[in-house]
Amino acid sequence: MAKQSIQQIKQRFEIIGTSPELDRAIDIALQVAPTDLSVLITGESGVGKENFPQIVHQFSKRKHGPYFAINCGSIPEGTIDSELFGHEKGSFTGATGTRKGYFEVADGGTLFLDEVGELPLSTQVRLLRVLESGEFIKVGSSKVEKSDVRVVAATNLDLVNAVEKGKFREDLYFRLNTVPIRIPPLRNRRDDIPLLFRKFAADCAEKYMMPQINLSEDAIELLKSYRWPGNVRQLKNITEQISIIEKERIITSEILQNYLPDHEVGMLPVSLSKIHESEHKSFANEREILYQVLFDMKKDISDLKQVVNSILEDSGTHSSTIIPSDHTRVAVPVKYEHFTDNFAISKTEGHDIQEATEYEESSLSISEVEKDMIAKALERHNGKRKLAAKDLGISERTLYRKIKEYDL
């Protein structure tokens, strides 16, 4: 494909980057588009896979037909068959009428199955059948129906590994992977990093009507040398954070490093102290949010200990009751009547020591905190995953995965 056409595609789909790997991925998408072959787009999370099925659709003979993008990871296992293939009235509780599925409504068009690796095995069987013969059966029906749909699938999982583990059908993998398109991680196309930064900074400046941020020379080098585990999505988030939080419009490497989580040396809470010191809370991904929560909880506990100690010292009863800052289990001979939001403590009147209460610093694991946060967010939003995911700052797909993982 001529460079010119690739350039036009980039403009039309607002794809930024000049790396040969990215150009090659666009080139393959354009070449395969007019055929009816299945396409599998692979690449780490956040690399920019979502544009590619649209390129395939827009440059195919189906471009005037319907196009639907379905996130397989965010649809509960119990309803995925019905979503994809439809159902008959009365086929399950709540099926008050017959419903068309995506394969029926997308007849003559393209279906983008994102996170295809998340499909349950039983749905994989149905998918293979429709891909091979165009035939499908609605849930609760026995009538075979036909549909002419082209499937473009995407995944950030290692499907070969999933096949080996028996989680993904090998025949379906080969059927979907007729033409693979691999989107390289951002760290393998470092020259694109400053271009993407400039684009996101310009978008942000326009959106919030503010002067655009620019990088100093040393900041460009730092940005390019970073590993970008969250790829373009992470770069976009960080650019937006800097645009909004920083007053300076020239971003130096000193400013920039406050926003780059220390993934190179492992994501230890120590990196949070840096964040805390600078008071720039940059959360590149959900794990960081959890570290921040843990960090804040730990700080709250030590603040609390200090308050208790100072009260005990004031009342002269401290000799045997100082709460050590680093011990996990201590005896506190104070009756806590209540803790207000700002940790004021009321002792029982007239008696400094009423009873010995055992105080145990809770040793919550990250997963426990995560589970708790997710459960609370779901409760707050009456089980509405979309709102809960937004509240938690994670994708709906990730939330769905976590719900399954924690059996919530």
Ligand SMILES: Nc1ncnc2c1ncn2[C@@H]1O[C@H](COP(=O)(O)OP(=O)(O)OP(=O)(O)O)[C@@H](O)[C@H]1O
């Ligand atoms: N080359 C690019 N130019 C401009 N924006 C990009 C580019 N690549 C990705 N983006 C932006 O980065 C964000 C993440 O991209 P996208 O959602 O396509 O990632 P993904 O690979 O599908 O991730 P996931 O597997 O987690 O769904 C989007 O906002 C997208 O617009």
